[in-house]
Amino acid sequence: MATVAFLGLGVMGYPMAGFLAKAGHRLRVYNRTASRAQQWLGDYPGAAFATPAEAASGAELVFACVGNDNDLRQVVTGEQGAFAGMGAGSLFVDHTTASADVARELAEVGAERGIAFIDAPVSGGQAGAEKGALTIMVGGAESDYQRAQPYLDCYARATNRLGPVGSGQLCKMVNQICIAGLVQGLAEGLHFARAAGLDAEQVVEVISKGAAQSWQMENRYKTMLAGEYEHGFAVDWMRKDLAIVLNEAQRNGALLPVTALVDQFYSEVQALGGGRWDTSSLFARLTHMRPFDDSDH
Template sequence: MATVAFLGLGVMGFPMAGFLAKAGHKVRVYNRTASRAQQWLETYSGEAFATPAEAARGAELVFACVGNDNDLREVVNGEQGAYAGMQSGSLFVDHTTASADVARELAVIGAERGLGFLDAPVSGGQAGAENGALTIMVGGEEADYQRALPFIQCYARATNLLGPVGSGQLCKMVNQICIAGVVQGLAEGLHFARAAGLDAEQVVEVISKGAAQSWQMENRYKTMLAGEYEHGFAVDWMRKDLGIVLDEAQRNGALLPVTALVDQFYSEVQALGGGRWDTSSLFARLTNVRSFEDEAE
C-alpha cells in the first residue's frame, strides 16, 4: 500500500479518490472548496489538506482531476502547488481533460524537478467513476505508466498508453469528436421518427440491434424522449472540450466540419438555459430550432 494524493474532488475525482482509499492506500486529498474535502472524509478514510503542496508532501503519486488548463496550472505551480510539495522521483498523474499543450508544459517543469508526469484523461462519466469502470487514455513514459497502472486500475475498466506526454489528451479529443457526432445523429433520428409519426421507442428497439447501435442510443434514448437531461456530462463541459479539440485542429490541420457544427448547436442549447443539461440535450434544441431560425432572419 502507498501514500498518494488526490487533488480535485468533483463528480469524477470524489469517487476516484474513494476507490484508492477502499483499495487500502493512504489518501491525502485537496479540494478548492474545503467543505467538499470534509464531505469526502465522511465517506472514506484519509486526510484533507489546505493546499495542494501539503497534500502532495510525502506522496509517491499525486493524482489530479480538475476543470481546465488554468485550474490545473493553479494546483500544480507556485509555492502552494503540488510540485512544491513533491519529492524528486515521485509521479504526477493528471486525469483532467485539458489541452495537450498544458500536459507537455507541466511535464517539462516536472522533469526539471525530477518528477514524472502522465496525462491520463478519462471517459465514462459520473456513472463510470462511481462504478470504477472508467476508460483512461494515457500519455507519458512506459516506466511511469507501469508504475501508475496498479493505482489506475482501482477505478478503471480499460486503460492504455498511447504515446508520449500529450497523447492521452489527443486521444480524449478523438473520443469527444466521436461522441459529438453520435449524439447529434441520435437526436436527429429520434426527431425524425416523431415527425414521421413513428413510435420512437419502438424504432430504437429495432435499430439498436443493428449497425446503428451505440452506447448513446442504449443509455440516452429514453431520457431524450422524456425530455430529461440531468443524467451525465454537462453541455458547458462539452463545449470546453470541443473548444480544445477545435484549437488543436487549427494547429494540426484536421478538418472537423461536423464537430464545429455540433459545437455551435451546443451553444444554442446554452442559450436555452441548458448549460448544465447533459450532452443528450441536443434533442431539446431540435424542438426549439425555429426560434433560432427566426432570430437569424
C-alpha cells in the same frame, strides 16, 4: 499500500479517490471548496489539506482531476502547488481533460524537479467513475505508465498508453469528436422518428440491435424522449472540450466540419439555459423544449 494524494473531488474525482482509499492506499486529499473534502472524509478514510502542496507532501503519486488548463496550472505550480510539495522520484497523474500543450508544459516543469508526469484523461462519465469502470487514455513514458497502472486499475475497466506526454489528451479529443457526432445523429434520428409518426422507443428497440447501436443510444434515448437532462456530462464542459479539439485541429490541419457545427448547436443549447444539461440535450434544441404528441403527426 502507498501514500497518494488526490486533488479535485468533483463528480469524477470524488469516487475515483474513494476507490483508491478502499483499495487500502493512504489518501491525502485537496479540494478548492474545503467542505467537499470534509464530505469525502465522511465517506472514506484519509486526511484533507488546505493546499495542493500540503496534500502532495510525502505522496509517492499525486492524482488530479480538475476543470481546465488554468485550474490544472493552479493546483500544480506556484508556492502552494503540488509540485512544491512533491519530492524527486514521485509521479503526477493528471486525469483532467485539458490540452496537450498544458500536459507537455507541466511535464517539462516536473522534469526539472525530478518529478514524472503522465496525462491520463478518462471516459465513462460520472456513472463510470462511480462504478470504477472508466476508460483511461495515457500519455507518458512506458515506465511511468507501468508504475501508475495498478492504481488506475482501482477505478478503470481499461487503460491504454498511446505515446509520449500529450498523447492521452489527443486521444480524448478523438473521443469527444466521436461523441459529438453520435449524439447529434441520435437527436436527429429520434426527432425524425417522432415527426414521421413512429413510436421512437420501438424504433430504437429495433435499430439498436443493428449497425446503428451505440453507447449513447443505449444509455440516453429514454431520457432524451422524456426531455430529462439533469444528469450526465454538462454541455458547458463539452463546449470546453470541443474548444480544445478545434484549437488543436487548426494547428494540425484536421478538417472537422461536423464537430464545428455541433459545437455551434451546443451554444444554442446554452442559450436555452441548458449549460448544465447533459450533452444529449441536443435533442431539446430540435424540439424547442416541446414534446411531441398525436397532434404533431
